[in-house]
Amino acid sequence: MSIEEELRIELETVARALPSQPVVSVPGLERAGRRERTRVRATLVSVAAAAAVVVAVTGASVLGRGSGPDPAPPGPAPSGPQHGEPATLEDLPVGPSTGVPWRQGGVWHVDGTEIATPLKTVVFRGGTTLVGRSAADGASWSLVRDGQLVPLVESPWPLVPKVSPDGSRIAWVQEEGSHQLGTYRSRVHYRVVAFDVAGQREVGALDRTQLVECCDAGGSLTLLGLNANGRVLFGSMGGDPVLWEPGDGETVLRGREADLLVGDMWPGGITWQEEGGAGIMDVVGAYGTVGTDGTVHRVGTMPDDQLGRWSGDGSAYVYPGTSEGDSPSKVRLDHLWVKRIDAQEPVELRLPSAPSFQVVAWESADVVLIEARQPYGEPGDYEPGLVGLVRCDASSGDCERVADGPTGGATVPDLY
Amino acid sequence: MAESTRTGSFEEFVLARSASLYRTAYLMTGRRAEAEDLLQTALIKLYVAWPRASIVAAPEAYARRVLVNTFISGRRPARFTRERLVRIPPDLAVDDPDLDDRLTLWPLVVSLPPRQRAVIVLRYYGGLSESEIAHALRCAPGTVKSTASAALRSLRMLMGELR
Structure with a gap:
């Protein structure tokens, strides 16, 4: 028998010894893919782009309160001994209900109103709620206003809008069509849209054409985010990022490379990933403003570069893990911390050791909403039940349970 | 277009x-x-x-x-x-498949450099032609041919050492 024939037989034998079907979760892939589209691929764009976002924003102005519809519920009252950790969830006092949206039984609960819709995905920031869907076969998004769904955008292509930190402006990048240029290259037409929430109208749109390559969608246009002034930052892998002020032109940003933009931009400017930390492979998150010439002015570093969330005014960052932001592999996130940019030390949110906790959203500049979930399920149980919502004061770390919140298989916003 | x-x-x-x-x-x-x-x-x-x-x-x-x-x-x-x-x-x-000890080439295939391994798998398991493999690897068909040749040469040599 020839070696070629032996190879055919042995490789086939090995392949047949594998399970007939790998464990593949299409919804999981789609979630990861959407995040990849909206968050991670954006990181490949030079930070210079992000820097531009900040051009018009000074650190001081960024920290001012936004004028958007950011709800500001009262923070939790101090409970029990000032620095004792509650033993159980039931030991926490009960506070008011939340304006952060959640969905249960096919109904969205948004700031005291109920909306029945098949749209299952939510984007929430600064008091502004979008519900919709985005999949490989298209997208549909609506704005929630006064308990009603206001259609925002329909697209035959996937898209996920972003909301500015103060909730006053929305932006998205939608594909308008494409032409195949050979098997692995396409000319894709995009439209970048900015939408004013209060006026419920588009305030600008840009048309762009990009050459997109196989196999990693290189060249495709990505929305990177909106800054505190509602300026829109977008870019493409390998291209120059653009900061766009609807009605006031565009700025092409150049001159900064290698840094990676990370998922949640600092509302006062940009956030990027850079080498650093104790280990040779470690990376840290840094944030800074951008001068009028496009130069990035580094302000500080974040304890964690991927898993946290900036408050809407950019004054604080909530993150899981250790106080230093270490994210050792395969470790549950049992502890949550808030680091204010003007403070030396982070504050640990005073939560019981069980169940498991994860950040949902900032309710206001000082109050962060946390979801409590059963920590472990049976093997294969990837969606442990929601026990309830918890609200924590970012300054004191005191927490309270949210009244009338969702439980079980409910949907709440995630960080992306 | x-x-x-x-x-x-x-x-x-x-x-x-x-x-x-x-x-x-x-x-x-x-x-x-x-x-x-x-x-x-x-x-x-x-x-x-x-x-x-x-x-x-x-x-x-x-x-x-x-x-x-x-x-x-x-x-x-x-x-x-x-x-x-x-x-x-x-x-x-998860455990890897408990393969028959009589498989002699498979351990050697795994020891090949990644590009050679890919060519071998695509050619002898996937049944792809040289031009199709070239397309997948983004290289010229001649490169596929030389890579396959080098992989087979290595396998023969390794088999000779075993026998």
Whole structure:
């Protein structure tokens, strides 16, 4: 028998010894893919782009309160001994209900109103709620206003809008069509849209054409985010990022490379990933403003570069893990911390050791909403039940349970 | 140039072709856990590129190209390789197939350099032609030929050492 024939037989034998079907979760892939589209691929764009976002924003102005519809519920009252950790969830006092949206039984609960819709995905920031869907076969998004769904955008292509930190402006990048240029290259037409929430109208749109390559969608246009002034930052892998002020032109940003933009931009400017930390492979998150010439002015570093969330005014960052932001592999996130940019030390949110906790959203500049979930399920149980919502004061770390919140298989916003 | 048209959904593609891609991934990596990671990475990349991948003549060729190039590159973007903290610890370790001890070539295939291994798997398991492999590897057919030749030479030499 020839070696070629032996190879055919042995490789086939090995392949047949594998399970007939790998464990593949299409919804999981789609979630990861959407995040990849909206968050991670954006990181490949030079930070210079992000820097531009900040051009018009000074650190001081960024920290001012936004004028958007950011709800500001009262923070939790101090409970029990000032620095004792509650033993159980039931030991926490009960506070008011939340304006952060959640969905249960096919109904969205948004700031005291109920909306029945098949749209299952939510984007929430600064008091502004979008519900919709985005999949490989298209997208549909609506704005929630006064308990009603206001259609925002329909697209035959996937898209996920972003909301500015103060909730006053929305932006998205939608594909308008494409032409195949050979098997692995396409000319894709995009439209970048900015939408004013209060006026419920588009305030600008840009048309762009990009050459997109196989196999990693290189060249495709990505929305990177909106800054505190509602300026829109977008870019493409390998291209120059653009900061766009609807009605006031565009700025092409150049001159900064290698840094990676990370998922949640600092509302006062940009956030990027850079080498650093104790280990040779470690990376840290840094944030800074951008001068009028496009130069990035580094302000500080974040304890964690991927898993946290900036408050809407950019004054604080909530993150899981250790106080230093270490994210050792395969470790549950049992502890949550808030680091204010003007403070030396982070504050640990005073939560019981069980169940498991994860950040949902900032309710206001000082109050962060946390979801409590059963920590472990049976093997294969990837969606442990929601026990309830918890609200924590970012300054004191005191927490309270949210009244009338969702439980079980409910949907709440995630960080992306 | 004609406007492109779409065929099928991402979900349909994954359900229909993930098993095939998984086997290819396993034969290239030699380990189930790495094959699952590679498949997942490739499918996520494919999802991102699906609007374009779904309108090429053969989405599987596109997916295979993503898979093979991700494998050969030997490094996935940090976002794919960096550990993500999760609520639930990952699955228990999975055992690799308990293969017949009489398999003599398979351990040698696994010892080949990644590009040679990919060529061997695509040629002798996937049944691809030299031009199709060249397309997947983004190289010239002549390079495929020389790579396959070098791989077979190595295998023969290793077999000779064993016997």
